[in-house]
Amino acid sequence: MRHILLTALGALLLAQSPELKAQHSNETLLVRQPTLSKTHIAFTYGGDLWIANRDGSQPRRLTVAPGTESGPLFSPDGQTIAFTGTYDGNADIYTISINGGEPKRVTWHPSADVVRSWSPDGKHLLFTSTANSTTPRYPKLFTVSLNGELPQELPIIMSGNWASYSPDGQTIAYTTITDAFNTWKRYRGGMTTPIRLVNTKTMDSELIPHVNASDVQPVWIGSKVYFLSDRNRIMNVFEFDRSTKQVKQITHYTDYDVKTLTGNGSELVFEYAGRLHTLEPASGKATPVPISISPEILALRPTWKNVSNMIRNASLSPSGVRVAIEARGDIYTVPAKKGDWRNLTHSDGTHDRDPIWSPKGDKIAYVSDASGEYQLHLVDQKGEKEPEVISLGEPSFYRLTEFSPDGKKILYQDKKLNLWYMDLSAKKPVKVATDTYGPSTNLEGHFSPDGKWIVYSEKQVNYLNTVFLHEIATGKATAITDGKSDAGNAVFSRDGKYVFFTASTNTGTTVSGLDMSAYDRRVTSNMYVVVLNAKDPSPFAPESDEEKVSDSEKGNDEKKADEKKSDKKDDSKKDKKSDAAKKDEPKKDEPTPKVVVDLEGIGQRILALPIPAAALGTLAVADGGKLFYVNYGDAVTAPSLNRFDLKERKSEPFLPGVAGYTLSADGKKLLYFSGSSNVGIVDVGGKVNPGDGKVDASGLQALVDPRHEWKQMIDEFWRIERDYFYVPNMHGADWKGVKEKYAKFLPYVAHRSDLNYLIGEMMGEMVVGHNYVSGGDFPEVKPIQIGLLGADYETDNGYYRFKKVYNGENWNPNLKAPLTQPGVTVKAGEYLIAVNGRPLRATDNVYSFFENLVGKQVVLKVNSKPSESGARTVTVVPIANETGLRQMDWVEGNRRKVDAATGGKVAYVYLPNTGSDGYTFFNRYYYSQLDKDAVIIDERFNGGGFVADYIIDMLNRPLLSYWNGREGKSFTSPAASIYGPKVMIVNEYAGSGGDALPNFFRRRNLGTIIGKRTWGGLVGISGYPSLIDGGSVTSPSFGIYSPDGKWEVENIGVAPDIEVEMTPKDTQNGKDPQLEKAIETVLDQLKKNPVKRLEAPAPDNRARD
Known part of the structure; x- marks a missing residue:
């Protein structure tokens, strides 16, 4: 009967999605990323690149390297395939003949270079890269010749993930921002991608009519542009006619998204439901292309x-x-x-x-x-x-x-904030406590030596932890700390007489790890001991050294006492000899300590241990009265394991650099x-x-069978989302149905990347941000780093020339500029003649000369002219990443623009994220400009991190008073504040904490917001169980709602008060319309509400009045 039910269910699913019904019994699904020529179809499967006849027959693998290949594209003549490969630990562009052979490398920059289109003449490739970006959050468009010379950046300020040439090569269709929906279907935040058509000569452009949906992967056929859009919830193929300006839907799937649309100038090919399809544009007819690949793939063998x-x-x-x-x-x-x-x-x-x-x-x-x-x-x-x-x-x-x-009980926690113990004889779980706040808990307890009590700490409504004693016999829990300190890490002594714990009274704003106001607040704890039995003395009772009385001065009674002690010592020696004789006899169990707890007045029996206050935690009591604990250190000091001797009453380091331990x-x-x-x-x-x-x-x-592990990981991921997601209804998704919908593809997973893709597709059904899948057991690829000099290049007279040299901040270890170090001083306009003795010419790719040279001394030959003659040599140390140098150059350039345009009246503060970098940037740039009347806060491209309540608080500090002294200028309270108008610039890339910042900026009525609607990803992620092979998944475990009780921002974003578009034409030659509008706005507000600085009034004559 069970077999019949399963068969019926399978028939029902196939009836709902006829595309899934295999046309051939051995057809392979999860073939992806197709590209089409007149004679062949190429695609990716199992992390490799494959090619087959147009009908799908005779598939053969073109690549077998350990890295993965993606995004294949046929050349216009159909003889070559360009693709992105990760062979050396980095994404670069390669080409390969349709007949196979060794792939030819085209790009070398250490940023991810991703091929997007061939030029119509087949001589160049169009690709995206963050190589010259001021932040890794957005790519730019480049072209490169097939010979791999210096890539040329297009004068478009930023692009998304997709671009393609028109048939005449004059126009590029591209997405203006990157996709936000890889694991987020039906996304509707600020990064819903429009498609822009730009003339590469005039920079004139137009948008394909856009709604609040994601339009991606534009492909030209004649004067029409075909693209994918989820404007009707499911990704389908659409057509834009440039002559009529009309958009028409071509495919009408309602279950699975259409993926990876490409074309060959007259036909289209796409991926849908794990299968490839060709599409005839005029008729809209889609034809499946069945692919059958032998399952004998190396990655599937148990090893x-x-x-x-x-x-x-x-x-x-x-x-x-x-x-x-x-x-x-x-x-x-x-x-x-x-x-x-x-x-x-x-x-x-x-x-x-x-x-x-x-x-x-x-x-x-x-x-x-x-x-x-x-x-x-x-x-x-x-x-x-x-x-x-x-x-x-x-x-x-x-x-x-x-x-x-x-050994009769086990203490354990669940994800639902509960502490339990399991009675192993009754096989019955007993709940001990439930914590107050999620999404995670530190509700960890410990048994008393006699097993009759459990000590644990539980967070109270005031966010502070309180230590409790739970009596197992009665099930009653009693607080033993008063709730005025953050108490935890409680453990029993081995004799059951004491409970040790830590407590802090300076947790303050750190009670929520989400708030930036917790930064730079060093929380310290002291160590305490509770004497459980009211009859027991303090372990730190006063001690006194007393002089012993000599025998000659002793009385008869004292001598008799000494004789008894001597007899006992003799007996002790006999006992030791006896013990030696019994060495091989079985050991008797030590008697179980009897734990006596007098709850009345227990608070008065809490004593401090003589251990200096520090970031203390993870307590355990070892044999001999030795109390172990971890000092977690601070920003300067590393963690260390320490040992406190109760008898000697002193502490000492035990193991430096160790934070995790356990006792036998x-x-x-x-x-x-x-x-x-x-x-x-x-x-x-x-x-x-x-x-x-x-x-x-x-x-x-371990003997690892990938298929068995992959099935377990799909199941475990599904349970993680079920149990950790912040609302139990999964945003309305039928979570069991989602598993059934995608589990049918599992037999076709042939590479760890396929599994991550499948997990991502399931995540997408939850319609939420911060859902990520990463890592796992991939074939090992040895990374080869490319060194960078912190410069832009151009070619001239057959040589490379430094177009721009970035200064950085050589005093800052993270912003060292190789070419501006003392003794080097290479300037823009000079030529790079040779690298480590190798002549460099314009036909070479300069980055290829710096393979495996990161952090190593490199000798450059430079000259003021394009010649070997008269060249000088300098020694530099290339860096792995120059994005920080470019970002600092952009930030300082913006600051100077604002300063010049406002006559020095307005401060400019950039916030790259709401994590440690954003905190540092704010502190450095805001407080160094307190002499300004107003401030522009630029949070474009803000990568989020934490809730920047600290920044909001600092911006919201109105003038309270002036203070005057006899000499010098008057000062104010609060002193660290800019009191005038405030303007914030936002864009589509600002998200998470970068969503919260403008949201709270508006809620506090701090000023005007300018730019574009933000990302709209305001849920949070915390800790999650790792997958079996080391991979990881997240599940948003908390979400935001407003003070009036409504869900907000997530999948919406924060809209600006003044919207400013960034078109290609308006952003030429370094122009920034959003920054310019911010300057205009703040100056207008300053004009209407100028900041007044009052001089001290005339002195009082109080002595005369």
């Missing part, structure tokens, strides 16, 4: 892989002789010294996580999604038996914390984490040096 660099979690055995490790979805144990590692789970296609070793050493617990949802598994320490499986509760993501000391159950061994995947086991006493006790896990291996 043994070393997984030692993928260690994620680890737990010590009770005595510290072995360590349980999670790596690539399996659970291993590795010996501290002798023996071999063993794989306990061998769970191909299953993700096993979070191993913890039981106190008795017989079992290891972990969570596994073997059933399709994460459950608790308990396996014997050698992995010889089938694991015991226990449900942890409703479907969710779980993290195990620890066993109870008697007996408290005698410590496991530390160093670097990404290095672990070591050391004794808790004595001196330890970095690297001591290193555990050799270098041989860890």
Whole structure:
């Protein structure tokens, strides 16, 4: 019956989408990015470039390099294919004959060079690159000859991802901004891409009639431009007739988006539902092109892989002789010294996580999604038996914390902010607490030594954590801190007499990690101890050294006492001899400490430890009363693991550079984490040096079947989105239906990039920003960096000439300009004659001469004339990225423009993002211009980061008072403020935190906003479980709504008060219409409301009055 139901479901799905019905039983889907000639069709599959006959027959692979190939385009004569390849760790343009052979490299710049079109004569390629951009957030258009000479930048201020030549080569159709919908379908924010047609000689242009939708991938056929658009929700092919100015829909698909539209001058080809189709423009008839490729592809073979660099979690055995490790979805144990590692789970296609070793050493617990949802598994320490499986509760993501000391309970957390313990005998989960705020929680608890109490900290409504004691017998929780400090990291002492914790009273504005106002606020904590039993003394009771009385002065009673002590010492020696004789006898279990908690008056039994205040955390108590903790340091000081000796009452460094560690159950061994995947086991006493006790896990291996892993990762990604998305309705998407819709393509995934593409397509159905997929186990490609000199080039008289040299800031390590270093001083207009003795000529590509030279000394031969004669040599050190130099040049140029145009009255402040760079830029440029009357805040291309409440607060500081002294000028309160008009410039690339900034700027009525509507991506992402092969996905876990209770900005953006377009013609020769409008606006506002600076009034005569 089950088989019948599945068959019926499959028939229903095929009936809804007839295009998915395979025309041939062995047809391959997920063939992508087609291009068409008169005789062939080329496409990508499995990360490689393929070619077939026009009917799809006889497909053959053209490339086999470890890197990936994308975006193939046939030359006009159909004999050559241009494509973008990532062979050396960077995206560059290559060409290859349709007959195969070695690809020929065309570009070398370290920015991503992506081919977009052939020139009609077949001599040049049109491509996009961020090579000369002032930020990596937007590309520009370039042309390059097939010989790979110096690419020529087109005089278009910025472009998007797509461009193509008209048949006469006079006009280019291009998208003006980059796509925002790769994982965001039905996107409607400020980056909905229009298509502009520009005459490359006159710079006159027109827009294809645009609605608030994404129009992409323009292709010319005659005087008509064909393109893809989701203006009717699903991407389809549309036609724009230049003569009638009308737009017409050509295809009418309603389920899957049309992808990758290209043409050959008379026909079109596109990708839809994983299959290639040709399209006859006049009739609108689409014809599927079936492709059948043998599944015997190298990337699909099961292979043994070393997984030692993928260690994620680890737990010590009770005595510290072995360590349980999670790596690539399996659970291993590795010996501290002798023996071999063993794989306990061998769970191909299953993700096993979070191993913890039981106190008795017989079992290891972990969570596994073997059933399709994460459950608790308990396996014997050698992995010889089938694991015991226990449900942890409703479907969710779980993290195990620890066993109870008697091994009968396990403490764990779920994604839903809950702390639980599992009663292993009853197989029943018991909820301990629920945290107050999401999207993540630090609600981590610890058992008391007798297993009857749990100590944990829970965030309260005031955003501060409070330490609680939970009594297991009654289920009652009692706060033991007063809520006036941020208390946490609580642990019991091993004898059960104390609870140690940290607490801070200067968390202040750092209580939300989302706010920029948390920056530069060094939060420090002190260490405290709670005496649980009211009858126990303080561990820091006063001590006093007293002189011993000599025997001659002792009385008879004292002598008798000494004799008894001597007898005891003799007995002790006998006992030690007896112990030695019993060395081989089985050890008896130590008695379980009895924990007595007197809750009444417990707050008065909280004492401070003599440990200096710092960023303290991650406490654990080892054998011998040794309290371990991490000092997380600050911007200057690295983290370190420290040890406090309760008996000696002093602290000392234990292991520098270590922030992660755990203890064995007996408290005698410590496991530390160093670097990404290095672990070591050391004794808790004595001196330890970095690297001591290193555990050799270098041989860890797993048999990896890509198909099994890929299926598991699709399932896990689907569950991550289900559980972490900020609203449970998935924005109205039928999330189960989405899985069914795309899971049918999984059998055709042939490369890790295919899996990421498929995940991205599923993400897109949620219609939300900040949904990203990245990484994973890709074939290894050795990166070869290209060195840069921080310059623009041109060719003249057969040589390269420096067109512009960027100064940067040589005092700033991040903005060093190679050509302006002392002793180098290369100037614009000089010629570059040779590089490391190799003559450089105009027919060469200058960037190819700097392969693998980043950070290395390079000898340049330069001259003031195009000749070898009279040339001088200079030694420079090329850099890997010069975008920062270009950005600083643009920013300083804008500042000078504003200063000159306003007579020095207006400040200019650029904000590249709302993260650390934006914070630094604001502090540097705003406060250095406090002498100005007004300010222009430019947040175009703002990459977001955090909520810039700090910047909004600083801009919203009205004048409160003047202060006068006998000498010097009067000053103001607040002093650090510009009191006059404020204007903000925005554009389509400003997003996330760059959306919030203008939104709050408007909400505070701070001034006028000028430019274009912003991106509209104002949801947030936090931490997520990694995928089994190291790949990552996000799921927006919090979203914004306004003070009046309405969702805002997301998928909308922030519209300007004054919209200013940036057309090609209006932006020639460095013109910036948006900046010019901002200057005009702020000057007009200053004229209407000039800033007045008052002189001090006449002195009072109070002594006479």
